Amino acid sequence: MKSYFDLTGQVAIVTGCSTGLGVQMAKALANQGAKIVAIARRKELIDEVAKEIADEYKVETLAIQCDITDTDRVNAVIDEVMAKFGRIDILINNAGTGAVAPAEDITDDQFYNEINIDMFGSFRMARAVAKKAMIPAKYGRIINIASMYGMVGNKVAPCSPYHAAKGGVVNMTRGLAAEWGKYNINVNAICPGYFYSPLTKETLDSDFFQQNAQTMIPLSRYGNEGELDTAALFLSSPASSYVTGVILPVDGGYTSM
Secondary structure (H helix, E strand, O other), rough: OOOOOOOOOOEEEEEOOOOOOHHHHHHHHHHHHOOEEEEEEEEEHHHHHHHHHHHHHOOOEEEOOOOOHHHHHHHHHHHHHHHHOOOOEEEEEEEOOOOOOHHHHHOOHHHHHHHHHHHHHHHHHHHHHHHHHHHHHHHHHEEOOOOOOOOOOOOOOOOOHHHHHHHHHHEEEEHHHHHHHOOEEEEEEEEEEOOOOOOOOHHHOHHHHHHHHHHHOOOOOOOOOOOOHHHHHHHOHHHHHHOOEEEEEOOOHHHHO
């Protein structure tokens, strides 16, 4: 029996791997045999995540503290991963932030910070991984976690810098896919909708957001834990060898309307 998503022996970096969707995707990859490099700013959290993954899935893990706005640190992290594992097969650019405020009140610092983390941070990671690992190996899978708000606007949570940054991630994905295809590096983006997490549960369960789901989402609900995993697995696996430059919404149909 063929296992389409088997990642045994591959090395996957997941940024923003301290909580929420990053941890869920890292566990999904570990479940298919991938070695996991958990990257985030909060060392105590990624140490805990890496230990939990190693104990549960019996794969090698490595936790590395990194601020993806620091180019020198990003380069040093990739050197450290290559020194330990000798390869990087998968990069999931999940780290991000989100400033919510009316556009007329957004400060220069808020806008710059959003672009610097969500878009430029993803580029820094992709650039370093491609140059140091994937281009020499002539193989790689890069998955940028954008957002449905990188494809459309919204009236529920004003966040124009987030729209701009995630929209940039969407088209940066296409640009990198076009440029690095010759190296057998596939670059794709996932655009999640709203997902339940410990941080979002109270908000999403509020009367306002429940009514919004009924009105704006064809499936009439928000995403549950695990419902992003198979998209990440597909785009991480050798099975997606002819898929690159794709922008995949996982949003219950929000962007179909």
